[in-house]
Amino acid sequence: MSERRLLASIHDVGPRFESEVDQLADRLAGLLGGPRFAMLVVPDHWGEAPLSQSPAFAARLRGWADQGVEMFVHGWFHKDLAAHTGLAALKARHMTASEGEFLGLDQAEAARRMADGRALIEDIIGRPVAGFIAPAWLYGEGARAALAGSGFTLAEDHMRVWQPASGTVLARGPVITWASRSRNRQLSSRFFAGVARYALHPLPIVRIAVHPGDVHVPALVRSIDKTFGAFTGRRRAGRYADLLAPAAPPVKAGL
Secondary structure, X not given: OOOOEEEEEEEEEOHHHHHHHHHHHHHHHHHHOOOOOEEEEOOEHHHOOEXXXXXXXHHHHHHXXXXXXXXXXXXXXXXXXXXXXXXXXXXXXXXXXXXXXXXXXXXXXXXXXHHHHHHHHHHHHOOOOOEEOOHHHOOOHHHHHHHHOOOOOOEEOOOXXXXXXXXXXXXXXXXXXXXXOOHHHHHHHHHHHHHHHHHOOOOOEEEEEEOHHHHHOXXXXXXXXXXXXXXXXXOEEOOHHHHHOOOOOOOOOOO
16 A cells, blocks of 8 residues: 555544544544544443443444444453553553553453454444554553454554554554643643644654544644644545555556
């Protein structure tokens, strides 16, 4: 795939953030010219919003999938209850606020949650999911081992998109995202987005991710709009599945 693409996603999709997800879906559809984005679905956010008990929201998910929105399994609870040490403790403390569910799971538990999430979401949308993306993009050793044998086609972290079974990397580069939970994080994420609007243009694939909390901070919404505007004029909004398309064979000289 030689064409430059933009991949967009809405994280933390579920009944807990129904209003926010609606706003983000409408906004991204307007910015991208249609439902050309992915949704990362949480089956039971923090154990307080089970998708299985929200038939109305499940119907919305099915409708979005029917329109072409890609659906990823995004953990199960999203909440991280593990006790961490070493590097994992630093990631849990500084990269997320108790949201890295798959950072401390062993392989068996990670595999169980992946399989359960996949079964639930695929039953709702009536088609295969696009892949698995861990909450906060954080994977521990157990999660990585489970993912390799999970059968998921695609996975993503902060710096890459890859095929879990083979480890083949399909896209590299930092994902542009925003943090709303503190003033300092809002400022730093807006600063990074501003730099990325210029610095990431050489990349063949640019990824942008938004979260429900973004809609409550007008400055973040403005930054999101500017960032999408900076890329949509130069590249087409695509699908994660496009990364799996085989590259066109080279044209021989003289043909």
